[in-house]
Amino acid sequence: xxxxVTSHFIGKIFTEWGYYVFNYRDYPSLIRGGHNFxxxxxxxxxxxxxxxxxxxxLALDQKTIDTHKKDLNKGGLVFEAxxxxxxxxxxxxLIGLLFKHFGVDLxxxxxxxxxxxxxxxxxxxxxxxxxxxxxxxxxxxxKLSPKCFISGTEGMGIGAIAAGLDIYLAYPMTPxxxxxxxxxxxxxxxxxxxxxxxxxxxxxxxxxxxxFTGAKAMIGTSGGGxxxxxxxxxxxxxxxxxxxxxxxxRGAPSTGLATHTAQGDLKFAINAGxxxxxxxxxxxxxxxxxxxxxxxxFYLAGKYRIPVILLSDKHLAESxxxxxxxxxxxxxxxxxxxxxxxxxxxSYKITVNGVSPAAVPGQGPIVRANxxxxxEYGYTIxxxxxxxKMQDKRFKKSAYLKKEINKLNPxxxxxxxxxxxxxxxSTKGAILDALPQLKNxxxxxxxxxxxFPAEAVAKEIKKSRxxxxxxxxxxxxxxxxxxxxxGIEIKNKILKYDGRPFTPDLxxxxxxxxxxxxxxxxxx
Amino acid sequence: xxxxxxxxxxxxxxxxGCPNFGILNSAKEAIAELVNEGKxxxxxxxxxxxxxxxxxxxxxxxxxxFNGLHGRVxxxxxxxxxxxxxxxxxxxxxxxxxxxxxxxxxIHACRYNMDITMMVHxxxxxxxxxxxxxxxTEKGFIDGSTPLGQGEKPINSVLLALEMGATFVARGYALxxxxxxxxxxxxxxxxxxxxxxxxxxxxxxxxxxVPYLSKNAYKLDETHDISNFGQAIEKAREWDYxxxxxxxxxxGVFYQTERPTFESQWPQLKQPWHTIDRxxxxxxxxxxxx
Numbered sequence: 001x002x003x004x005v006t007s008h009f010i011g012k013i014f015t016e017w018g019y020y021v022f023n024y025r026d027y028p029s030l031i032r033g034g035h036n037f038x039x040x041x042x043x044x045x046x047x048x049x050x051x052x053x054x055x056x057x058l059a060l061d062q063k064t065i066d067t068h069k070k071d072l073n074k075g076g077l078v079f080e081a082x083x084x085x086x087x088x089x090x091x092x093x094l095i096g097l098l099f100k101h102f103g104v105d106l107x108x109x110x111x112x113x114x115x116x117x118x119x120x121x122x123x124x125x126x127x128x129x130x131x132x133x134x135x136x137x138x139x140x141x142x143k144l145s146p147k148c149f150i151s152g153t154e155g156m157g158i159g160a161i162a163a164g165l166d167i168y169l170a171y172p173m174t175p176x177x178x179x180x181x182x183x184x185x186x187x188x189x190x191x192x193x194x195x196x197x198x199x200x201x202x203x204x205x206x207x208x209x210x211x212f213t214g215a216k217a218m219i220g221t222s223g224g225g226x227x228x229x230x231x232x233x234x235x236x237x238x239x240x241x242x243x244x245x246x247x248x249x250r251g252a253p254s255t256g257l258a259t260h261t262a263q264g265d266l267k268f269a270i271n272a273g274x275x276x277x278x279x280x281x282x283x284x285x286x287x288x289x290x291x292x293x294x295x296x297x298f299y300l301a302g303k304y305r306i307p308v309i310l311l312s313d314k315h316l317a318e319s320x321x322x323x324x325x326x327x328x329x330x331x332x333x334x335x336x337x338x339x340x341x342x343x344x345x346x347s348y349k350i351t352v353n354g355v356s357p358a359a360v361p362g363q364g365p366i367v368r369a370n371x372x373x374x375x376e377y378g379y380t381i382x383x384x385x386x387x388x389k390m391q392d393k394r395f396k397k398s399a400y401l402k403k404e405i406n407k408l409n410p411x412x413x414x415x416x417x418x419x420x421x422x423x424x425x426s427t428k429g430a431i432l433d434a435l436p437q438l439k440n441x442x443x444x445x446x447x448x449x450x451x452f453p454a455e456a457v458a459k460e461i462k463k464s465r466x467x468x469x470x471x472x473x474x475x476x477x478x479x480x481x482x483x484x485x486x487g488i489e490i491k492n493k494i495l496k497y498d499g500r501p502f503t504p505d506l507x508x509x510x511x512x513x514x515x516x517x518x519x520x521x522x523x524x
Numbered sequence: 525x526x527x528x529x530x531x532x533x534x535x536x537x538x539x540x541g542c543p544n545f546g547i548l549n550s551a552k553e554a555i556a557e558l559v560n561e562g563k564x565x566x567x568x569x570x571x572x573x574x575x576x577x578x579x580x581x582x583x584x585x586x587x588x589x590f591n592g593l594h595g596r597v598x599x600x601x602x603x604x605x606x607x608x609x610x611x612x613x614x615x616x617x618x619x620x621x622x623x624x625x626x627x628x629x630x631i632h633a634c635r636y637n638m639d640i641t642m643m644v645h646x647x648x649x650x651x652x653x654x655x656x657x658x659x660x661t662e663k664g665f666i667d668g669s670t671p672l673g674q675g676e677k678p679i680n681s682v683l684l685a686l687e688m689g690a691t692f693v694a695r696g697y698a699l700x701x702x703x704x705x706x707x708x709x710x711x712x713x714x715x716x717x718x719x720x721x722x723x724x725x726x727x728x729x730x731x732x733x734v735p736y737l738s739k740n741a742y743k744l745d746e747t748h749d750i751s752n753f754g755q756a757i758e759k760a761r762e763w764d765y766x767x768x769x770x771x772x773x774x775x776g777v778f779y780q781t782e783r784p785t786f787e788s789q790w791p792q793l794k795q796p797w798h799t800i801d802r803x804x805x806x807x808x809x810x811x812x813x814x
Contacts, residue, residue, distance in 0.1 A: 161809050188791065193606065208600065209601065212604060212607065214797060215796075361604075362567060369592075371592055372591060380534075
């Protein structure tokens with residue numbers, strides 16, 4: 001087993017033992033070999049990020065030691081595999097050594113091994129025991145109340161199932177693929193259907209076909225795949241078909257960095273698709289938010305008959321987070337489909353809020369979806385008056401949507417202070433962990449990027465002295481979005497675009513340098 | 525049901541005399557007859573159409589329908605059937621739509637063998653954009669985008685369907701509507717992916733195909749064994765969609781076979797999803813994370 005499985009296993013034992021663990025995964029785009037590592041942060045207090053300084057290094061090869069030993073804290077330990085030992089077992093020997101160090105009972109490790117490895121557990125247990133006997137107890141970790149250990153991907157998956165997902169379609173693309181695997185594995189027990197069509201264009205068009213029949217459909221991809229889908233994303237806007245799009249960002253442009261993180265697709269998500277139509281863009285900040293926001297995505301897509309983008313990234317998708325318990329949204333898993341549609345049903349009936357009550361084929365009345373501009377029945381039109389009427393109808397939804405998302409915490413503010421950090425998505429973890437060490441800083445997390453909660457954002461910015469934008473991108477797209485929506489310009493930006501996520505240490509360093517050379521925001 | 529019951533009040537904007545009218549009438553008659561024979565439920569039928577002259581059929585048939593994007597008729601059909609396996613799903617595509625923009629979907633639809641019917645209007649031009657050559661246009665054809673003449677041989681769409689594994693492959697001629705109607709009925713009733721190549725000569729941009737097809741088209745008779753793949757291939761090769769010299773143009777059912785359908789292999793595909801009243805059990809779905 002590799003670094004990913006080993007670190008997840010270690011994290012799982014610590015969380016069951018009652019500790020908070022954050023597990024960061026770093027791997028190259030290849031299948032066997034390369035330098036593949038995980039960083040675990042383990043604490044008795046909540047943690048949401050990793051650090052680049054270590055107390056322990058568990059090394060399976062010399063390269064790990066060569067690469068990381070410089071970052072070992074004073075007094076830190078290196079546990080290394082014995083030369084010649086098969087790696088598959090060496091991992092487990094290191095696990096034994098580590099847990100012996102912390103005084104965790106061997107029986108706990110055995111139970112965890114049986115749970116995780118099933119029929120292969122005996123071999124794993126044997127090598128864990130070997131390491132355990134080689135090690136020495138240096139600390140005695142107390143058992144605390146067990147915690148939940150969950151990745152962003154898993155959060156999206158259980159959020160989708162809890163929201164009543166019927167069909168998930170995706171073409172493989174890192175780092176969105178883990179959700180495809182997660183749902184595919186659980187499809188029978190949850191009575192959902194997971195299928196991989198021939199390409200991304202088929203994925204989204206088929207999902208819209210399914211949505212037309214009343215199925216709750218979700219699709220998954222990364223930026224490049226979503227680029228291929230954008231024509232049909234616009235179709236979802238025109239045909240007013242509910243659709244949830246999971247778009248998991250990675251380094252870009254183009255093929256970019258397949259297995260590394262970025263937030264460079266924000267403006268792409270907000271603007272994807274030709275023409276003008278309402279959509280929702282959501283950026284969850286951790287695995288718990290992934291659950292809640294995915295449920296909201298399905299709810300809003302169904303209720304307003306619009307496409308919703310769940311914008312994630314590699315860092316959120318492939319990191320494991322710890323929570324005391326995991327919660328779900330209280331929103332219903334309603335299908336928003338008429339039970340008895342009228343004989344003279346209009347697929348695009350003009351209503352007060354612009355939402356046409358949905359019927360589906362097979363109920364009796366004729367149901368139509370049309371990519372051309374159309375009348376209320378869905379027949380193709382090209383006259384000027386109907387064109388305006390129907391475009392207005394679709395945009396009527398926006399005002400109602402804004403009201404609705406105001407009830408769903410579109411922004412969150414953490415900490416106290418007159419200065420403000422502004423960000424979205426997976427940067428939340430490093431910012432939250434840095435915040436207690438920053439003097440006089442609040443953190444404004446924006447979770448709904450479209451429709452944009454302009455009033456709430458403007459209010460927070462206006463009452464702050466210094467405002468700094470934090471984003472895993474080269475240009476700080478969120479600052480442009482804020483300027484467009486509120487007129488406020490944020491000039492101070494801490495940007496990171498090397499494919500690696502922020503860590504609290506780096507953020508603190510950058511914020512301090514930024515403060516020294518602080519430029520006033522134009523609003524103040 | 526009468527064929528007129530499938531009529532809509534929309535003004536038909538095909539050119540006067542367009543063979544598409546033959547396709548529309550055959551479709552209405554085929555569907556009405558199947559309904560009257562108790563073999564089809566109109567309310568449980570859904571059509572999908574692409575973009576091009578053919579796509580206007582969406583507005584002229586009073587059935588559930590999805591007028592999607594250019595080239596994407598088959599993924600929409602696929603998704604519609606995934607979403608509700610009880611529906612009879614019929615796709616209408618253009619030849620540019622299906623064999624240029626959407627050719628990858630066609631190949632995979634033949635592989636998947638989902639129980640859908642795909643009817644492609646073969647007019648050998650992009651007519652609605654004023655007559656550019658497409659993947660089925662003959663070598664040498666001259667148009668606005670190709671003034672030096674189309675350089676390549678066309679795709680033989682019937683041969684492609686056969687080679688890619690379609691389980692029902694036929695060719696109809698829009699100007700022989702009663703014969704086309706019979707093919708449509710067989711295709712709709714076939715369990716699996718049915719492909720009908722419908723010759724629909726464009727009377728504006730591809731005029732020369734009308735006299736050619738009227739002279740050379742002939743109906744496959746009982747001497748043709750539709751279960752014989754080799755014979756089907758032979759028949760498909762009789763005409764290569766070109767006009768240099770006279771060749772026999774067979775119309776009728778080339779091939780029909782049985783293979784498990786896509787949906788029969790998924791235990792989840794038993795009922796329309798919208799009829800499932802889901803009550804997700806939070807404790808069950810989160811147990812593994814605790």
